[in-house]
Amino acid sequence: MISFLLSIAALVLGYLVYSRIVERIFGPDGRLTPAMRHPDGVDYIALPTWKVFMIQFLNIAGTGPIFGAIMGAWFGPASFLWIVFGCIFAGSVHDYLSGMMSLRHDGAGLPELVGKYLGNATRIVMLVFSVLMLLMVGAVFVYSPASILGKIGGGEITWFVVIFIYYIIATLLPIDKIIGKVYPVFAIALIFMALGLFVCLLIKMPKIPEVWNIGNMDTWIGSLKQNGTDLIGDYAITNSIFPAMFITIACGAISGFHATQSPLMARCLKSEKLGRPVFYGSMITEGFVALVWAAVSSWFFYSGGWKEVLPPDAVNAFMTDKTYNNPAIVVKLVCDNWLGVVGGILAMLGVVAAPITSGDTALRSARLIIAEFLKFDQKPIVKRLMIAVPMFAAVLLLLIWQLASPAGFQVLWQYFGWSNQTLSVFTLWTITVFLYKYKKCYWITLIPAIFMTVVSLTFILQPLFV
Numbered sequence: 001m002i003s004f005l006l007s008i009a010a011l012v013l014g015y016l017v018y019s020r021i022v023e024r025i026f027g028p029d030g031r032l033t034p035a036m037r038h039p040d041g042v043d044y045i046a047l048p049t050w051k052v053f054m055i056q057f058l059n060i061a062g063t064g065p066i067f068g069a070i071m072g073a074w075f076g077p078a079s080f081l082w083i084v085f086g087c088i089f090a091g092s093v094h095d096y097l098s099g100m101m102s103l104r105h106d107g108a109g110l111p112e113l114v115g116k117y118l119g120n121a122t123r124i125v126m127l128v129f130s131v132l133m134l135l136m137v138g139a140v141f142v143y144s145p146a147s148i149l150g151k152i153g154g155g156e157i158t159w160f161v162v163i164f165i166y167y168i169i170a171t172l173l174p175i176d177k178i179i180g181k182v183y184p185v186f187a188i189a190l191i192f193m194a195l196g197l198f199v200c201l202l203i204k205m206p207k208i209p210e211v212w213n214i215g216n217m218d219t220w221i222g223s224l225k226q227n228g229t230d231l232i233g234d235y236a237i238t239n240s241i242f243p244a245m246f247i248t249i250a251c252g253a254i255s256g257f258h259a260t261q262s263p264l265m266a267r268c269l270k271s272e273k274l275g276r277p278v279f280y281g282s283m284i285t286e287g288f289v290a291l292v293w294a295a296v297s298s299w300f301f302y303s304g305g306w307k308e309v310l311p312p313d314a315v316n317a318f319m320t321d322k323t324y325n326n327p328a329i330v331v332k333l334v335c336d337n338w339l340g341v342v343g344g345i346l347a348m349l350g351v352v353a354a355p356i357t358s359g360d361t362a363l364r365s366a367r368l369i370i371a372e373f374l375k376f377d378q379k380p381i382v383k384r385l386m387i388a389v390p391m392f393a394a395v396l397l398l399l400i401w402q403l404a405s406p407a408g409f410q411v412l413w414q415y416f417g418w419s420n421q422t423l424s425v426f427t428l429w430t431i432t433v434f435l436y437k438y439k440k441c442y443w444i445t446l447i448p449a450i451f452m453t454v455v456s457l458t459f460i461l462q463p464l465f466v
């Protein structure tokens with residue numbers, strides 16, 4: 001627990017100190033933002049700062065800092081170090097500067113920014129790459145909530161249809177009609193869940209692996225097997241810490257997906273000086289959520305915590321049934337046991353609402369990126385439909401393939417993880433060139449860019465884990 005508490009303190013210190021250094025390097029000023037210069041009532045709408053923060057937080061969070069941290073904890077306490085250092089020096093810098101660059105370029109999307117600083121050929125590659133990844137996000141984040149809701153009642157197919165219809169509506173309507181009203185509620189629930197679990201951790205003070213035992217991987221795997229969790233141990237054995245952990249834990253440390261979401265909020269900010277709390281601050285908040293779940297899952301897996309939260313008749317099943325080793329199941333078991341009825345509701349919001357809200361903003365981003373490339377004005381609903389109809393057809397085909405293939409979800413998730421981190425590579429290099437061009441300290445993104453380039457190249461050369 002000492003490592004966990006030090007990690008929390010480091011995140012807070014990172015925001016108080018390093019975020020100001022990054023802000024000073026960029027130099028926000030008093031110029032008018034895109035939302036103030038030309039509001040269009042659809043995507044360019046000035047919103048209250050607290051609401052922009054909540055939407056940004058939920059856009060980038062979803063289930064990423066929960067599921068990623070749970071799976072990342074299988075690699076031991078190295079996950080704490082990656083979340084802290086990745087979040088402060090890579091992820092938050094990535095999110096802040098990509099958002100601020102969008103502000104400076106009239107709310108431009110990621111492909112346009114890449115094209116301006118890395119060339120038109122890279123822009124085309126980035127356009128295709130980012131749209132494909134966003135469509136994958138839409139498909140991936142339909143699957144898990146529909147599966148969970150289907151087990152409660154109504155059947156999976158019914159929920160697939162319901163979520164898909166919601167995606168269409170949320171993608172097409174003005175941002176303040178659904179996203180601006182619903183997202184803050186879900187974001188508050190996600191934060192309260194993390195705070196509730198944080199308090200429980202402080203009360204219980206469970207014994208979990210510490211970072212100074214980071215080289216003792218054999219002991220961790222032995223602990224997993226001793227507690228009966230052989231299936232989880234197999235994942236950690238099959239995938240070494242480098243590069244698998246840096247792909248598995250994405251949203252809690254650094255995620256290229258965030259650079260597709262920051263322009264959405266860059267179109268809603270009233271002032272450039274609000275960028276630090278909104279972009280950098282929301283990523284630090286996400287890092288906090290990831291650290292909480294990394295600690296919880298370390299207790300769950302390594303200290304036999306699962307025995308405390310499982311019904312007695314399910315203990316034997318946990319040792320052999322892969323369905324019990326699903327991150328969504330971990331979330332529900334822990335929240336129900338630690339937080340009671342309220343926890344059950346928050347868990348449901350976390351594993352159901354959060355991925356849905358990541359999916360709809362991903363598809364909204366895809367629509368805007370395509371519209372920007374085609375020079376389609378998005379104020380008329382007809383032009384929004386011209387882009388959205390083929391886009392949703394592609395997501396539907398991905399979803400059908402995912403359902404038809406036994407390993408479809410696992411394969412798609414790993415490609416999503418890789419493409420997510422590869423997107424951060426493009427973004428970091430773009431920001432580095434921007435900083436270099438304007439004679440600013442480019443080292444703050446050059447070092448993370450080199451590191452994430454090595455991670456992405458190394459991971460794609462390895463076989464998939466299914």
